[in-house]
Amino acid sequence: MSDSTPASAPLARATLWGLWAILLGLGCIGMWLRITQGHLPAGYGSYAPWGLWIAIYFHGVGIAGGAFALGALGYILDWPGFTDRKALRTTVILSFAAFMPAFLGVWLDLGHPERAAAILLSPNFTSMMAFNAWMYNGFMVVAGAAFLLSYAKQSSWLKPLLCLAGVLSLMFPSQSGAFFGVVDAKPFWNSALMPMLFLTGAVTAGAAMLLAVRGLVRGGDEDHAIARLRTVVLAGIAAYAVFEFAEFSIALWNPSVHAPEVELIMWGPFWWVFWIVHLAVGMALPALLLLSRSRQAWWWGALLVSICFISSRLNVLIPGQATGDLLGLQSAFQHERLTFVYQATAMEYLVGLFLVALGMGVFWIGQRIDSLLAAKAGTNA
Template structure:
């Protein structure tokens, strides 16, 4: 097995500023994303929803798709990192490795909340769902579940600095339970809409859970690989990271394959039994959204990553992880948008003529810019939590 070499001052370290080359690239990328994202936020605040592509007939767009993507990464990362630590698997068994998974999980969930907040017509009412919940609503149920999970993840992160705490593994078990629950619940959120035949499918929650495992594996693989290249780990930690990356690559292959199998099962039954959902299926597979499904999701986001993961070139695996994340973003949009374009009232679009009163959706520039802000917030959250982890970890060692 080839071990990714990592030294205190390897070839990736910049002698001028002490930054590795990957670290410098991440900082430049983050600055670009932040600049674009802040401009998008300005447009959203200044002009409201006027510049968005969604409207009255298709009220959920790119930001909600990215929200579900972040939820999947969050749940999958905590599940894999927590189970790996509980089982004592090499590459996952140390507390510092566990904290990477927790950091990624929280960093994926925070920008998801930002996307939902900016999507709301009255953003100031965001906290009402927590203050005045109705638990017969899937939205209220999910909102409370996310916040409980954040509390559990935060406690697990804090307790991980205590070497002999007996509370860590029970908290991780609880966190893993929520990590399975809330990605699946995202699918149930759509399944509960009985009037929408495209969404009302019992397999949708299974698809969301499979995608969460895939997203968690590729997210952890990417972060573990890039963290190891930063040159801040020792030789033994580099070997552990190497083992973790190898295991995550196998999980990613099987999870992506499982998702495609379930997706084929879902679409084959729906497509060959035409009904109320047939318009949505045609829109997705052969209509306006065919590039999103076939090119972004299946081609760029599934087949190419699978081929790269099957290769022995480890340097290609983080690239495959990034492509898979893009593919699952397209997969989220392939569930979200087609379910909204089939009108429930015949002739409604013809009765009212307005560019925003149409059964179609394509993201606008403002939506993409705010998506950049969500990504920048996620990167910043991960870096801040990791810096805190390093600082507190060093302090606890010195005071032990």
């Protein structure tokens, strides 16, 4: 980049390490609580069964898919800045680093985590959850194979494998939307736009995270790559805004449809998640930063998108569960887990911090492994 990124200075590097240590330290408290007390300190219940960790999960797999799709596409189509193998491997490592915390988050959310392997060993493919899980794992196998092939001097299978992994990386984020879209019991989720919203969110957040990471790692022709990714992030923000408006407009302008979920998103107790985190800090401010001439501003804009786009997941997940078809069910049998109101607890936030620290750690380790393997293979490109 023509002007320095925040991480290029030793101070920034120390800041990142310090941040990681804080995230890990606080996150370990959350993990301790989860391990010793199970689900008891969590805020989710039976009428709002999923919470913050599931939002992190969908955000993580979105970043994994979106970043990989762009990195692979750039390599296959010879986009300037994406053609060297070091950059390709950075994309794969980022994808894996986004996957690991996502998987840990959903694993911790299970009532019986020790049975998680059953999704792979005895899947029911009429369930989008099982289908999606197989897609992830298929993707990881293919992307992992492509990663290893990238060290070979010549391989005619690298690009074909990237094509397959690229298709998979576009499929599973859209399936994340279908995961919600198939739930007829939740009117807000039951929309054909969900797969498109999730795919657009994934590509946008993935591109943003890739831009931020490549600004930090600097392994190749960053100027061209970052310029291309900037365009994708800007287009992604615009597309997401259009899809989101389309979704909301049906609810807001239809005189015969009452959409409590949309009202909850816009005017409910968590209005600030939509207006401030999602729209202002997650879309409008990054768009302004990305439209500026400063490449440092681009980096900050991309970082904001990659973090704040989790609000787009939260704003689907939580409001969708906040209403029920049977009026009076909540008051029929009173218990704090039999309510449509969800509020993440301190334990959930702390575990969330651990997941972020894990992602950062996996990326760092991945980079170190890449350096070792590249040195062993005698290639850096």
